Amino acid sequence: MIAYIHGKLVQKSPTTLLMDVHGMGYLLHVSIHTAEKFQKNSFYTLWTHLHIREDAHTLYGFSSLDEKGLFLLLIKINGISGNLAITVLSTFTPSVFYQLLAEKNIKKLSSIRGIGKKIAERMVIELKDKVAPYEGATMDTNTMDLLEEALQALISLGIKKIEAKKMLDQVLRKHQVDISLEKLVKLALQAF
Numbered sequence: 001m002i003a004y005i006h007g008k009l010v011q012k013s014p015t016t017l018l019m020d021v022h023g024m025g026y027l028l029h030v031s032i033h034t035a036e037k038f039q040k041n042s043f044y045t046l047w048t049h050l051h052i053r054e055d056a057h058t059l060y061g062f063s064s065l066d067e068k069g070l071f072l073l074l075i076k077i078n079g080i081s082g083n084l085a086i087t088v089l090s091t092f093t094p095s096v097f098y099q100l101l102a103e104k105n106i107k108k109l110s111s112i113r114g115i116g117k118k119i120a121e122r123m124v125i126e127l128k129d130k131v132a133p134y135e136g137a138t139m140d141t142n143t144m145d146l147l148e149e150a151l152q153a154l155i156s157l158g159i160k161k162i163e164a165k166k167m168l169d170q171v172l173r174k175h176q177v178d179i180s181l182e183k184l185v186k187l188a189l190q191a192f
Helices: 031-036 065-074 082-092 094-103 117-131 143-158 161-174 181-191
Strands: 006-012 015-019 025-028 043-050 057-062
Touching: 006 025, 006 065, 015 031, 015 043, 025 057, 025 082, 031 082, 043 065, 057 065, 057 082, 094 117, 094 161, 117 161, 143 161, 143 181, 161 181
Parallel strands: none
Antiparallel strands: 006 015, 006 043, 015 025, 043 057
């Protein structure tokens, strides 16, 4: 798997970047938000995801891990291809998308080109537990990533998912969200 690439941007369009990495050209499919951040003939590092299908190998590029994380969540939903996930990322930044999910704003989500009402409803249903698993949480994607890692750590210690979520919710109510993963897990275990 190609986790990231670092190279010189030699060509760009609104949804693709051609990167020269030590004499080899990589074509990355990107969101419009990512493409806007980069200028030709400069060096950049992009997070990547190689999507392999029977008929194609497609390399997707992301300017941030937040964007990549949302992409990976989206392509797990039935009916959302890699290209459609890029369209979602081109329409909304991850933070705006997560806010729309939290609000269950089907109308706005279905306004994305290629997303109808049924797929928008499926996104809300399938992603609500993955992106907002903690009561009353309005948080950035870094915090959500931290909470997801803490949740996985607690589950790996043999705690049921529902219990682990309750424990993390208790910790967040008492403490600032801005804590380390280790401290969050430790405090959650103490709350058990």
